[in-house]
Amino acid sequence: MSTTNKSMKKAQAVSLDFYASLFIFIIILALGITMWHNSVQNTSWNIKIQEMDNYANKIADSLIRSQGYPPNWDNNTVELLGLVETSHILDYQKALEMKNISADKMESLFGYISYNLYIEINNISDMPVVVDNINLTWGAYNQSIANSITKAKRFAILHNKDKFERVSVNVFIWN
Numbered sequence: 707m708s709t710t711n712k713s714m715k716k717a718q719a720v721s722l723d724f725y726a727s728l729f730i731f732i733i734i735l736a737l738g739i740t741m742w743h744n745s746v747q748n749t750s751w752n753i754k755i756q757e758m759d760n761y762a763n764k765i766a767d768s769l770i771r772s773q774g775y776p777p778n779w780d781n782n783t784v785e786l787l788g789l790v791e792t793s794h795i796l797d798y799q800k801a802l803e804m805k806n807i808s809a810d811k812m813e814s815l816f817g818y819i820s821y822n823l824y825i826e827i828n829n830i831s832d833m834p835v836v837v838d839n840i841n842l843t844w845g846a847y848n849q850s851i852a853n854s855i856t857k858a859k860r861f862a863i864l865h866n867k868d869k870f871e872r873v874s875v876n877v878f879i880w881n
Contacts, residue, residue, distance in 0.1 A: 758879040762858035766877040781806040824878040852880040
């Protein structure tokens, strides 16, 4: 009879130790999932910033190292955008003509997809160069609504009619 009684006894269903262990396990699991999620977000953010940097550098290099194609391009004929007459000597007429290029055409020339582009040619005082009462800038830039911004800066000489001026070509990519 004692063997029958032993087989009829039931184990305790749940103890206080089980609840404490479950609680600790859930906390550790939640912390692990949160850390994993943050790691994935930071990685994708870094990739996005790197992509924006690459676009800005590609555009800045193209502007100061290439005449563009065709060499005497205008808004209607441009296939490759470049602003130089000779290496690092910018042609003011090309810089003025760049202002006439639409955002869609600029996107097809550089392929910067979903980012916003702003280009400015600044003098040594870091103010936009003015030629024929026109600022040598292209695009729109609103830092207050930008989530992320990257900038590429290149130095060059602007051949402005009869004088030469040291300038910086600044390319901003933002979203």
